[in-house]
Amino acid sequence: MLTQSAASSVNPYISFARRQRPVQAPSRPGIVMNFARSAEIFADGEASGHVYKVLSGVVRISKLLPDGRRQISAFHLPGDMFGFEAEAQHHFTAETVVASKVAAYKWSSLLANSEASAEVLNTLLQGLRITQEHLLRVGRKNALERVAAFLIEMGERGGGGDVVELSMPRHDIADYLGLTLETVSRMLAELKAKAAIRLKSARTVELIDRELLEAMAA
Amino acid sequence: MLTQSAASSVNPYISFARRQRPVQAPSRPGIVMNFARSAEIFADGEASGHVYKVLSGVVRISKLLPDGRRQISAFHLPGDMFGFEAEAQHHFTAETVVASKVAAYKWSSLLANSEASAEVLNTLLQGLRITQEHLLRVGRKNALERVAAFLIEMGERGGGGDVVELSMPRHDIADYLGLTLETVSRMLAELKAKAAIRLKSARTVELIDRELLEAMAA
């Protein structure tokens, strides 16, 4: 079971994603829900109708290929909203990376409120821009540039301090950047060797030369 | 000048994109503009404030890296809208692929109209979903899968017939799929060898085995 075989090996996260879900369905605006780490909030294909806001923790948005290859399109941090759909079904999966608190809002009631719907519009515009920028990274940048850009991104979103807490495993970073976890690990080692970063632990990165890091992100 | 050198060679399209632009600025809703082939509609960094609808032709949306590497995030066909921005500046470039007719609308007046703004919301939701799906292709699919998926996509968007007119050069397809033009050409040759398609001309592809094509797109 642990000996994964070839390219068509099933992504281990499929089986890990737990169906732990709060009993109370989110019906009125702003229902708060607690999720354990690596829990599924909703899955690709499920009925949509609610949008969510991260209160604490980290949420990953992903799509799976039938053979298990996975692409993470975004990590959502506290304050971020996700789960918007034009149709009645979700077209991607949302799972927690770490234990997280999430507020659910009814999509229809959000649209009824003009102030909220203006905010939604803005969120969507930002989301589209960010996804297009990420597409450029994945489609045109090399492994070192992608990892450097990822660290800068997480640094900025995490408050701008020099110490960046990566709450996700290498596997998730790899699936976000379109790489393998081994390559992510090697690129981190290279950035460390070039004195751009220091690895306080596997998940705690200190950015010791932002300028160099930015130059490497291309 | 024609001997391009190495990975850092400047993208030829930078210099080709012509600044041919209609004199009349789009100020009232629905101003129709005509553009020659490979003309710039707006560039990354320019002031935004208008959104556009393709009336005829094809428009490509792209982002450039300083060294000339380019990622095309979308091709827009007649009926599609583009140019939405949350901020005062555009964050990507829009150029015609072939001679095109485009209608410009003032963003602010579109937002004022609630019916139009509901349509905008829907367009954005669709756009986000499509971009995420494209990210999965670029991040996780191999060259053959990407090219097969591209042909299926263009086939469906082009009306569903068996003969697909690709109005864009190989270079554009490559920059859309995150490949090189040589690889695109080789994958088309492979699909042809496997009898999934027939190349009536370089730009005219006949899909002779959609099922096989879909299987190859993974």
Next chain:
DNA sequence: CGGGCTCTTGAACTAGCTCAACCGGAGTGG
């Protein structure tokens, strides 16, 4: 103290890139 995970590192392999030559259709001019 032991059993899983996660992460790192090494070695070999390969998909796709790079570099280079050539091909063919669409003007263009003699």
Next chain:
DNA sequence: CCACTCCGGTTGAGCTAGTTCAAGAGCCCG
């Protein structure tokens, strides 16, 4: 009407970045 040229596309040969496969090393938690 043919020769020439230009440009987009194809094809080949070799190379390399990143993957794959494999073996260990930490590390957290019971």
